[in-house]
Amino acid sequence: MNDNFRDIFVETNCIPQQELLDYLQDNLGPDDRRRVETHLADCEFCSDALEGLSAITEKEKIPGVIRQMKWNVLQNLRRKNRKKRKLEFYTSLVVITLVILFVALACFWIYHFVSKR
Ligand SMILES: [Zn+2]
Known part of the structure; x- marks a missing residue:
């Protein structure tokens, strides 16, 4: 038992x-x-x-292979972060351009309004 x-x-x-x-x-x-x-x-x-x-045919190199895999994952993460940062940069660039355009348009309208009087 x-x-x-x-x-x-x-x-x-x-x-x-x-x-x-x-x-x-x-x-x-x-x-x-x-x-x-x-x-x-x-x-x-x-x-x-x-x-x-x-x-994994090269059995003696298993720790190296695992290290390589971890490194690849790390690289992928870094690349993703870089892509994200690039997107944020372009987004703020578009926002700034729109703000400048809006201010320029407002200035133009104010100037137009004042000169007409
Ligand atoms: Zn088992």
Whole structure:
């Protein structure tokens, strides 16, 4: 009974990503390796995760790849911010132009009105 409960617990206890990476990079001892393989056979979630990780063919460069991904995200964010700032600049330019036009038109009308009298 007790053993059955422990089995259930082990089966539902998923493998952390670091351990999956160690498994891919052959850094696990034979006992851990067997445990990971047993879990992978039962768990769709973990075998999917392993598939995703092994899709990165240069396994030793995984931390570099993750750094590159983070950098790309950061670059995209910066580019978006720059675009937003550009839009704000053009919006204020249009507003200023409209204000100047309005003032010029008002001056013209006032001048016209005064000179007619
Ligand atoms: Zn799992």
